[in-house]
Amino acid sequence: xxxxxxxxxxxxxxxxxxxxxxxxxxxxxxxxxxxxxxxxxxxxxxxxxxxxxxxxxxxxxxxxxxxxxxxxxxxxxxxxxxxxxxxxxxxxxxxxxxxxxxxxxxxxxxxxxxxxxxxxxxxxxxxxxxxxxxxxxxxxxxxxxxxxxxxxxxxxxxxxxxxxxxxxxxxxxxxxxxxxxxxxxxxxxxxxxxxxxxxxxxxxxxxxxxxxxxxxxxxxxxxxxxxxxxxxxxxxxxxxxxxxxxxxxxxxxxxxxxxxxxxxxxxxxxxxxxxxxxxxxxxxxxxxxxxxxxxxxxxxxxxxxxxxxxxxxxxxxxxxxxxxxxxxxxxxxxxxxxxxxxxxxxxxxxxxxxxxxxxxxxxxxxxxxxxxxxxxxxxxxxxxxxxxxxxxxxxxxxxxxxxxxxxxxxxxxxxxxxxxxxxxxxxxxxxxxxxxxxxx
Amino acid sequence: xxxxxxxxxxxxxxxxxxxxxxxxxxxxxxxxxxxxxxxxxxxxxxxxxxxxxxxxxxxxxxxxxxxxxxxxxxxxxxxxxxxxxxxxxxxxxxxxxxxxxxxxxxxxxxxxxxxxxxxxxxxxxxxxxxxxxxxxxxxxxxxxxxxxxxxxxxxxxxxxxxxxxxxxxxxxxxxxxxxxxxxxxxxxxxxxxxxxxxxxxxxxxxxxxxxxxxxxxxxxxxxxxxxxxxxxxxxxxxxxxxxxxxxxxxxxxxxxxxxxxxxxxxxxxxxxxxxxxxxxxxxxxxxxxxxxxxxxxxxxxxxxxxxxxxxxxxxxxxxxxxxxxxxxxxxxxxxxxxxxxxxxxxxxxxxxxxxxxxxxxxxxxxxxxxxxxxxxxxxxxxxxxxxxxxxxxxxxxxxxxxxxxxxxxxxxxxxxxxxxxxxxxxxxxxxxxxxxxxxx
Numbered sequence: 001x002x003x004x005x006x007x008x009x010x011x012x013x014x015x016x017x018x019x020x021x022x023x024x025x026x027x028x029x030x031x032x033x034x035x036x037x038x039x040x041x042x043x044x045x046x047x048x049x050x051x052x053x054x055x056x057x058x059x060x061x062x063x064x065x066x067x068x069x070x071x072x073x074x075x076x077x078x079x080x081x082x083x084x085x086x087x088x089x090x091x092x093x094x095x096x097x098x099x100x101x102x103x104x105x106x107x108x109x110x111x112x113x114x115x116x117x118x119x120x121x122x123x124x125x126x127x128x129x130x131x132x133x134x135x136x137x138x139x140x141x142x143x144x145x146x147x148x149x150x151x152x153x154x155x156x157x158x159x160x161x162x163x164x165x166x167x168x169x170x171x172x173x174x175x176x177x178x179x180x181x182x183x184x185x186x187x188x189x190x191x192x193x194x195x196x197x198x199x200x201x202x203x204x205x206x207x208x209x210x211x212x213x214x215x216x217x218x219x220x221x222x223x224x225x226x227x228x229x230x231x232x233x234x235x236x237x238x239x240x241x242x243x244x245x246x247x248x249x250x251x252x253x254x255x256x257x258x259x260x261x262x263x264x265x266x267x268x269x270x271x272x273x274x275x276x277x278x279x280x281x282x283x284x285x286x287x288x289x290x291x292x293x294x295x296x297x298x299x300x301x302x303x304x305x306x307x308x309x310x311x312x313x314x315x316x317x318x319x320x321x322x323x324x325x326x327x328x329x330x331x332x333x334x335x336x337x338x339x340x341x342x343x344x345x346x347x348x349x350x351x352x353x354x355x356x357x358x359x360x361x362x363x364x365x366x367x368x369x370x371x372x373x374x375x376x377x378x379x380x381x382x383x384x385x386x387x388x389x390x391x392x393x394x395x396x397x398x399x400x401x402x403x404x405x406x407x408x409x410x411x412x413x414x415x416x417x418x419x420x421x422x423x424x425x426x427x428x429x430x431x432x433x434x435x436x437x438x439x440x
Numbered sequence: 441x442x443x444x445x446x447x448x449x450x451x452x453x454x455x456x457x458x459x460x461x462x463x464x465x466x467x468x469x470x471x472x473x474x475x476x477x478x479x480x481x482x483x484x485x486x487x488x489x490x491x492x493x494x495x496x497x498x499x500x501x502x503x504x505x506x507x508x509x510x511x512x513x514x515x516x517x518x519x520x521x522x523x524x525x526x527x528x529x530x531x532x533x534x535x536x537x538x539x540x541x542x543x544x545x546x547x548x549x550x551x552x553x554x555x556x557x558x559x560x561x562x563x564x565x566x567x568x569x570x571x572x573x574x575x576x577x578x579x580x581x582x583x584x585x586x587x588x589x590x591x592x593x594x595x596x597x598x599x600x601x602x603x604x605x606x607x608x609x610x611x612x613x614x615x616x617x618x619x620x621x622x623x624x625x626x627x628x629x630x631x632x633x634x635x636x637x638x639x640x641x642x643x644x645x646x647x648x649x650x651x652x653x654x655x656x657x658x659x660x661x662x663x664x665x666x667x668x669x670x671x672x673x674x675x676x677x678x679x680x681x682x683x684x685x686x687x688x689x690x691x692x693x694x695x696x697x698x699x700x701x702x703x704x705x706x707x708x709x710x711x712x713x714x715x716x717x718x719x720x721x722x723x724x725x726x727x728x729x730x731x732x733x734x735x736x737x738x739x740x741x742x743x744x745x746x747x748x749x750x751x752x753x754x755x756x757x758x759x760x761x762x763x764x765x766x767x768x769x770x771x772x773x774x775x776x777x778x779x780x781x782x783x784x785x786x787x788x789x790x791x792x793x794x795x796x797x798x799x800x801x802x803x804x805x806x807x808x809x810x811x812x813x814x815x816x817x818x819x820x821x822x823x824x825x826x827x828x829x830x831x832x833x834x835x836x837x838x839x840x841x842x843x844x845x846x847x848x849x850x851x852x853x854x855x856x857x858x859x860x861x862x863x864x865x866x867x868x869x870x871x872x873x874x875x876x877x878x879x880x
Contacts, residue, residue: 021586021729031653031782032585034774127583133730135583143567143575145472146461146750213471272736275715282734289461290573290737290747294722296712297733307730310586318771331758331771334474342471 003036004317007065007096009087010077011044011051014101014128017302018077018309019051029310035317041065066091073316075309076100085109088124092116097319099312101128101305107202110209110216114335123319123332125312130203131156131281133304134297135311140210140285141337147287149211151251153265153439156203158279158299159187159194160226160246164264165277168234168243174227186279196225197246197262204248207283208260212252212346213338217260220348224263233361233432236403240387242266242359242436243274249437257347259354266359266405266436273439284439292439352412357386357436360404362421363429366393370426371402377424381417383409399428405436443476444757447505447536449527450517451484451491454541454568457742458517458749459491469750475757481505506531513756515749516540525549528564532556537759539752541568541745547642550649550656554775563759563772565752570643571596571721573744574737575751580650580725581777587727589651591691593705593879596643598719598739599627599634600666600686604704605717608674608683614667626719636665637686637702644688647723648700652692652786653778657700660788664703673801673872676843680827682706682799682876683714689877697787699794706799706845706876713879724879732879792852797826797876800844802861803869806833810866811842817864821857823849839868845876 006022008015022029022039030036042053043062059065066074066087074091078084081104088105091098093116100106106113106126117124127137131154140149155161159181166177178195181187193199201221209216226246237244247265252258267274272294276282281299286292298304319332336343364370371390378385389403406414418431446462448455462469462479470476482493483502499505506514506527514531518524521544528545531538533556540546546553546566557564567577571594580589595601599621606617618635621627633639641661649656666686677684687705692698707714712734716722721739726732738744759772776783804810811830818825829843846854858871 017729025586025588025728028588028653028778029586031778032581032774034770034779133727134733135579138578138583139575141472142755143578143751144747145754146465146469146747148465148468213468272712272715275712287573287747288465289457289743289750291741291744293574293735293737295733295735298731301731303729304731307584307586307727310729311583314585315582318773330474333758334472338468338471339474 001030001034001036002320003038004320005038005040005070005072006075006313007041007043007068007071007073008039008075008077009043009062009065010079011042011048012077013302014305014309015044015077016048016051017306018075019053021303021306021310029314033314033317035320037313037317041068041071062087063090066094066096071096072320073097073099073313075313076102077309081105081108088113089116092120092122092124095120095122097122097316098124099309099316100124100126101309103129103199103202103206107205107216107218110206114340117335118340123316124335125316127312128305128308130206131283132297132299132301133307134281134283134295134299135308136207136283136295137210138311139295140207141333144285144287144290144293147289149252150286150288151249152207152211152283152285153247153249153273153437154204154207154283155245155273155276155281156248156283156299157194157200157246158281159191160200161276162186162279163195164226164229164244164246167229167231168238171231171235173231174229195227197223200246200248200262204250204260204262208250208258210337211250212258213336213343214258214346215343217348220260222261222263222351226264229264233434236361236389237266237359239389240405241269243269244434245274247437253349257349260348261351261354264434266434267439271439354411355408357408358406358414359434359436360406360418361432362402362404362427363399364402365426365428366398366400367426373424373426374402374421377417377420378406381413383407383413383417441470441474441476442760443478444760445478445480445510445512446515446753447481447483447508447511447513448479448515448517449483449502449505450519451482451488452517453742454745454749455484455517456488456490457746458515459493461743461746461750469754473754473757477753477757481508481511502527503530506534506536511536512760513537513539513753515753516542517749521545521548528553529556532560532562532564535560535562537562537756538564539749539756540564540566541749543569543639543642543646547645547656547658550646554780557775558780563756564775565756567752568745568748570646571723572737572739572741573747574721574723574735574739575748576647576723576735577650578751579735580647581773584725584727584730584733587729589692590726590728591689592647592651592723592725593687593689593713593877594644594647594723595685595713595716595721596688596723596739597634597640597686598721599631600640601716602626602719603635604666604669604684604686607669607671608678611671611675613671614669635667637663640686640688640702644690644700644702648690648698650777651690652698653776653783654698654786655783657788660700662701662703662791666704669704673874676801676829677706677799679829680845681709683709684874685714687877693789697789699789701791701794704874706874707879711879794851795848797848798846798854799874799876800846800858801872802842802844802867803839804842805866805868806838806840807866813864813866814842814861817857817860818846821853823847823853823857
């Protein structure tokens with residue numbers, strides 16, 4: 001059995017998980033890979049108490065791993081986009097294959113990193129960068145290779161999904177659940193990255209580039225967080241037969257471009273993805289041949305993420321072929337699914353140009369004619385109403401919530417209609433607007 | 441771009457779908473594969489009106505495709521296990537790679553076929569043989585390669601799932617829905633293969649062999665169909681918070697062996713897989729590192745199946761490397777995930793030895809003491825009761841249904857207890873027994 005030497009950089013949550021799963025399941029993993037996969041060098045600031053690395057070379061300087069002539073594959077698990085980028089570029093320059101779980105690094109610097117890999121005839125694998133343990137990169141790049149992808153939508157941030165699930169199940173408000181998520185370790189002390197959609201945007205841009213065959217364009221993703229979602233809206237969505245999920249959505253609009261957006265979304269409760277709860281992740285992909293397919297699993301955590309990292313290590317090991325260490329580069333799958341010279345720089349549509357349906361919650365003074373004025377404004381804008389709920393005013397209140405579901409319209413149309421609605425004397429507050437997708 | 445010549449045998453539903461998707465999406469597929477993938481030879485009894493094969497060599501003798509020196513990959517889509525087997529063995533003997541969608545062929549003759557492939561240093565791919573368009577073989581063999589699989593459970597027959605979904609949604613009975621499924625083309629004139637679980641058993645045995653690394657043993661699968669499921673039981677399951685699904689289940693019982701079974705199963709309605717409805721398929725896989733993951737999509741149909749067939753064609757094309765047509769065999773994934781010499785011939789447990797929970801429906805005469813006698817029998821057998829429903833007798837009837845959910849017990853224990861229950865004077869009919877799985 002050919003020996004493959006692996007160097008792991010970083011022994012945090014994912015690094016120690018990777019080391020431990022590789023050790024625990026070594027006999028089976030080797031039997032599947034047809035290679036003796038051995039961690040020969042670990043670089044980390046300190047040894048993790050959960051890892052027994054006594055037979056492994058250890059360096060506090062992670063760059064020593066990228067320079068180690070005996071290491072075939074460098075596994076970058078330190079996170080961030082500064083030192084991690086230097087490490088990856090160094091490893092590639094030294095002709096080593098790289099495996100990484102770093103979504104920010106790939107989303108923001110992937111184009112440059114993949115070019116460097118191609119130049120050196122080595123590969124960069126990043127299955128763990130999107131949706132943790134779910135083999136979604138492999139599914140998109142290989143399993144669905146026959147398809148023109150029409151759209152995909154994913155619950156790709158577990159923290160956000162946990163918060164929305166708790167809000168719905170228990171009628172709690174956002175701040176209250178966020179606090180609990182922080183206590184449980186699901187959310188960071190500064191939750192911006194998760195709840196404002198930046199983490200999801202990192203993952204979405206990677207999925208979109210593979211789906212459509214285009215360079216990574218992180219700065220083009222529209223993001224809207226979930227911190228303004230109220231328990232009221234969660235309950236009204238339920239009443240209408242919908243759930244609110246924080247989705248990353250990308251779709252191809254023929255002759256116009258690509259939509260690339262992360263925002264709270266009402267989706268029909270009958271869709272499978274609407275029932276993905278708690279910290280779990282799922283990605284729904286619509287291909288022209290296969291139709292809709294869905295991939296579900298843990299989107300984070302030590303061993304789920306390690307599962308994806310190791311799948312990349314095994315895949316890369318298979319490329320280290322025969323008796324020489326020269327990579328059989330031609331057998332590898334292109335980094336973004338399509339060969340680099342076939343990527344197409346599609347237009348990314350600005351958010352004003354996207355098209356969805358909308359949920360609107362309007363606070364109106366309870367007097368005759370209000371509803372007719374609102375519906376007239378929408379009708380003038382060419383927007384029709386699919387469903388409407390009007391509740392009685394609560395005691396001691398003279399305004400009532402009016403809930404509308406519209407049909408599909410271009411975003412700038414609805415924004416302009418909402419401005420007019422907000423100018424009505426009888427409308428007392430900002431209109432709440434949440435996008436709606438049927439995911440059919 | 442290296443040219444790869446594909447020969448398609450069979451132009452039925454899947455064959456014509458494969459030809460058409462390869463043609464329609466050729467520019468994108470080639471750009472992803474890095475190969476010029478061209479169908480150069482089609483063998484079929486007759487030309488399909490849906491395929492434009494005018495630039496392709498056509499033979500009514502499918503064996504001409506396997507003999508064609510210009511064909512690199514033979515795609516077997518004729519079905520059955522006689523001619524199809526001869527064709528595949530001939531192609532392998534001629535040093536050609538094979539792609540097949542034939543679940544019966546792989547389940548029943550896979551061991552022999554894979555051995556012939558290894559002998560000739562070529563590969564047999566069969567992603568389309570299980571769950572149609574869902575890339576589940578790839579997920580199990582590659583995406584989850586780091587994991588020891590603990591168990592998997594799948595809805596892997598669309599016909600059966602359609603029938604059970606209709607029975608639940610509309611309170612219809614089995615025969616009535618079957619008739620509709622036949623009219624819609626979802627079920628064959630002879631529905632045995634689908635509704636008695638044989639088709640699911642073919643797929644399950646393939647999944648189990650990959651999951652655990654063992655030779656294919658189709659004759660060891662226990663199968664029980666859904667034709668005895670009554671609308672009553674579907675409704676009682678609902679009342680208890682469960683759904684009835686026809687599942688293929690395999691799990692590892694440490695130090696004992698492998699369970700391998702297809703049968704109707706009550707599963708908690710809150711599980712994602714319980715919400716997979718209609719003709720759709722899904723496979724839930726539990727790995728030791730990744731936890732539960734689920735894969736969902738169309739399990740049959742022309743283009744969904746073609747999607748899987750083409751993913752195998754592309755994968756195989758990548759092995760046809762560089763400027764020679766010699767396969768870079770060492771880079772290929774072993775047929776059953778594990779290298780053939782690492783397969784382990786695990787004990788397959790007979791159905792009497794498996795362990796699950798049970799749903800029991802007992803028709804009892806409505807008189808004092810019946811329930812106490814039933815519960816005494818179960819208690820004596822060491823079986824405890826998790827939930828119980830007793831309904832009032834309907835007018836003009838003197839017997840009542842007693843519904844029990846038990847905890848987990850070995851099958852032979854429950855069978856013996858049921859025999860005793862059926863001997864009670866007050867029990868008027870055979871006890872209905874359906875297995876229950878928590879899928880946690």
